[in-house]
Amino acid sequence: MIMLNEVHKSFTVKDRKTRTTKRIDAVRGISLTVKPGEIYGLLGPNGAGKSTTLRMIAGLMDPDAGQIDVCGFDTRKNPESVRGCMGYLSTDMGVYTRFTPRELLRLFGEFQDVDPSTAERRGLHLLDKLQLADFADVKMEGFSSGQKQKVSIARALLHDPKVVIFDEPTTGLDVLTAKTVLDLLRIMREEGRTVIVSTHVMPMVEDICDRVGIIFDGKLHGDAPPRDLLQSRRAKTLDEVFFQLAAESEGGN
Amino acid sequence: MxxxxxxxxxxxxxxxxxxxxxxxxxxxxxxxxxxxxxxxxxxGRRDEAQNRNKASRVFVSDPSGVMAGLLASDAKHFDLVQKPEGDLKQAIRDQKLELALDVEPKAAESLQKHETFAVTVTMDESERASEVALKRLKTALATQEKSWVQARLQVLGASAQLAEPLKLTVKNAAxxxxxxxxxxxxxxxxxxxxxxxxxxxxxxxxxxxxxxxxxxxxxxxxxxxxxxxxxxxxxxxxxxxxxxxxxxxxxxxxxxxxxxxxxxxxxxxxxxxxxxxxxxxxxxxxxxxxxxxxxxxxxxxxxxxxxxxxxxxxxxxxxxxxxxxxxxxxxxxxxxxxxxxxxxxxxxxxxxxxxxxxxxxxxxxxxxxxxxxxxxxxxxxxxxxxxxxxxxxxxx
Incomplete structure (x- = not known):
């Protein structure tokens, strides 16, 4: 279970031209709840505040105000417990290319308190699902970005997390592998895990997400199932909803 | 941890x-x-061996022959060479020779009169071979100088120890x-x-x-x-x-x-x-x-x-x-x-x-x-x- 209540986050950036500091409100009062067995799609343009929201949910950043509970733990008070029950994947994440996938998964198993043999067994099972088992003992230096992404997915799910946060999970993947990842997400839903996915691929959201939230300028708009969102906005696709909200947001500004 | x-x-x-x-x-x-x-x-060893085994090339300008004879008698350490063409200092810098000695023309006469004569040495301090040559010259001169002083003291009827008031012995504490x-x-x-x-x-x-x-x-x-x-x-x-x-x-x-x-x-x-x-x-x-x-x-x-x-x-x-x-x-x-x-x-x-x-x-x-x-x-x-x-x- 993920619960966000009136979460705020701002950053201070330096303007090199004017030599002044500027405050950017990345997240402005976001509240949402994602239940077990549910896939929540987080949409929004670049710089809207998606990654910051996901990082705060993952306990990697602290909110300035508001509260976030993941698996019943407050992210500010128990960040390690939050990260222990959660699998986090982001496009910003690289893999240690000097290792083979098997070595990497064993090591991350230890980091997540999973004994090495279990980590290896689970890791190989995940690699098999992601069609990468044949490369388990190959150094990752020559891997394509898609292969690296698959290893990252296996790393994020290695410790059997109750909550899964995937930031752009299909980036760099071919159509077939992207489908495998989506199937994996569906299985996770069936297994009763809580899943948040951030993406730009609208058909994917319509296909697998139970509910959708769209972030513009740090605010959450339209927190509802995709079909309800389309009906309320009288739109045929989520792309249309997206453009409508973008126009409203610009008008508001 | x-x-x-x-x-x-x-x-x-x-x-x-x-x-x-x-x-x-x-x-x-x-x-x-x-x-x-x-x-x-x-x-280092090769350089040292070369310097040890090779005689130093010395040009001696010594009309009275006092020094030239002395150095010529030590062929192991000194090789008396002809005056090189051009500037003497440049010849030393070019390593055509290691030392050049200019002995006062009346050196032999001064020696006989128990007077002091001057010797000017030109060398290249930046060259190890030149330094070795100077060291050899000083060693050769020190022995010769001692015998000249003793001879002079003998003529005066004085003890040979007059020129040697103390004998220094160094012991290493470390x-x-x-x-x-x-x-x-x-x-x-x-x-x-x-x-x-x-x-x-x-x-x-x-x-x-x-x-x-x-x-x-x-x-x-x-x-x-x-x-x-x-x-x-x-x-x-x-x-x-x-x-x-x-x-x-x-x-x-x-x-x-x-x-x-x-x-x-x-x-x-x-x-x-x-x-x-x-x-x-x-x-x-x-x-x-x-x-x-x-x-x-x-x-x-x-x-x-x-x-x-x-x-x-x-x-x-x-x-x-x-x-x-x-x-x-x-x-x-x-x-x-x-x-x-x-x-x-x-x-x-x-x-x-x-x-x-x-x-x-x-x-x-x-x-x-x-x-x-x-x-x-x-x-x-x-x-x-x-x-x-x-x-x-x-x-x-």
Missing amino acids: RGALLIAKKEFLELSKDKKTMFLAFVLPFLLYPAIFGMMAKM DVGLEVGKALGRFLPYLLMIMMYTGSMQHGIYATAGEKERHTLLSLMATRLPRNQIILGKLLYIFCMGVIAALLNLLSMGISVAFIGGGTGSSMQALAAIANPMTLGLTFLIMVPLGLFFSNFILLMGIQARNTIEAGSAITPGIFLVVFLGVFAMAPGVDKMAFLSYVPVVNVCLALRKLFSQQFSWIEYLIAFTMTVGLAGLMTLVSTRILNQEKALFKM
């Missing part, structure tokens, strides 16, 4: 996968120093161990510091800013490991690499000097005298906080940097500071300045210098050790605090 050890394990495992870096860090010192010292020793220890005490702290710093520098950059650049730091932070354990694990790795680099380099240097550079019984005896368990133990003990101090600095600079270039620019100036402090602590008389016992880093150099010079003071050692431990602890506290901040970790 388990998390920190796991992170350090990850760093070492990663290092073990890079054969080139492994070779440079662990094998190269054992090839480099024997090669350097071996080559230096061979060249043994070989002390001599080597004093020399080593000056250089060792400098070498230790520079090797620890440079040895951990590249590994520190790779493990900090390098992780940011490769986008792998976030995957570590997304695990259940506490952030301060990640930082401490990296610190442990950087520290270990610094200490390992310093120890391997010094070991290789020591072996090279003892077996290749000198290889004589006295050099082995000297090495045995300073390589006692207490000296080595106290040296290693004080290296720990000093290494931690350096590692903390590298970690702090590295993890706050956006990329490896930025980290390198921030960490490299530290080398100059380390060199400056090391060279300062080597200077003569510095070990007599009591207040320096309270100056961080310098006091470690001085404590080690005294340890090897057999002037060891427990109080000075303990002050240096305690201060360095305190400083390293403070640095660790500051770096974990600073590096726990989001802006340090997410600075991309």
Whole structure:
């Protein structure tokens, strides 16, 4: 279970031209709840505040105000417990290319308190699902970005997390592998895990997400199932909803 | 602490996968120093043998023949040559000859009248062969001069001892161990510091800013490991690499000097005298906080940097500071300045210098050790605090 209540986050950036500091409100009062067995799609343009929201949910950043509970733990008070029950994947994440996938998964198993043999067994099972088992003992230096992404997915799910946060999970993947990842997400839903996915691929959201939230300028708009969102906005696709909200947001500004 | 050890394990495992870096860090010192010292020793020996066996080429302008005869009689050491064409100084600079002697024309007459005559020697102080030639000339003249003085005293009916009021005998109070220890005490702290710093520098950059650049730091932070354990694990790795680099380099240097550079019984005896368990133990003990101090600095600079270039620019100036402090602590008389016992880093150099010079003071050692431990602890506290901040970790 993920619960966000009136979460705020701002950053201070330096303007090199004017030599002044500027405050950017990345997240402005976001509240949402994602239940077990549910896939929540987080949409929004670049710089809207998606990654910051996901990082705060993952306990990697602290909110300035508001509260976030993941698996019943407050992210500010128990960040390690939050990260222990959660699998986090982001496009910003690289893999240690000097290792083979098997070595990497064993090591991350230890980091997540999973004994090495279990980590290896689970890791190989995940690699098999992601069609990468044949490369388990190959150094990752020559891997394509898609292969690296698959290893990252296996790393994020290695410790059997109750909550899964995937930031752009299909980036760099071919159509077939992207489908495998989506199937994996569906299985996770069936297994009763809580899943948040951030993406730009609208058909994917319509296909697998139970509910959708769209972030513009740090605010959450339209927190509802995709079909309800389309009906309320009288739109045929989520792309249309997206453009409508973008126009409203610009008008508001 | 388990998390920190796991992170350090990850760093070492990663290092073990890079054969080139492994070779440079662990094998190269054992090839480099024997090669350097071996080559230096061979060249030195060859030069020495050449100078010893080859007669010095000397041009003598001596119309009365007083000096020319003297040098000609010692063909083993002197080869009298004709006056070279052109400028005499240039000929010496061009190494066509080693010395030129200009003896006063009336030298023989002056000698007979028991008067002084002048000899002007032209040589090239920048050339070893010219120096050797001058030394040989001085030795030859000293013996001849003594016999001339004795002859003059005999004519006057005076005792030969008149020209020799005292006979100086020099006895060396220091043994070989002390001599080597004093020399080593000056250089060792400098070498230790520079090797620890440079040895951990590249590994520190790779493990900090390098992780940011490769986008792998976030995957570590997304695990259940506490952030301060990640930082401490990296610190442990950087520290270990610094200490390992310093120890391997010094070991290789020591072996090279003892077996290749000198290889004589006295050099082995000297090495045995300073390589006692207490000296080595106290040296290693004080290296720990000093290494931690350096590692903390590298970690702090590295993890706050956006990329490896930025980290390198921030960490490299530290080398100059380390060199400056090391060279300062080597200077003569510095070990007599009591207040320096309270100056961080310098006091470690001085404590080690005294340890090897057999002037060891427990109080000075303990002050240096305690201060360095305190400083390293403070640095660790500051770096974990600073590096726990989001802006340090997410600075991309």
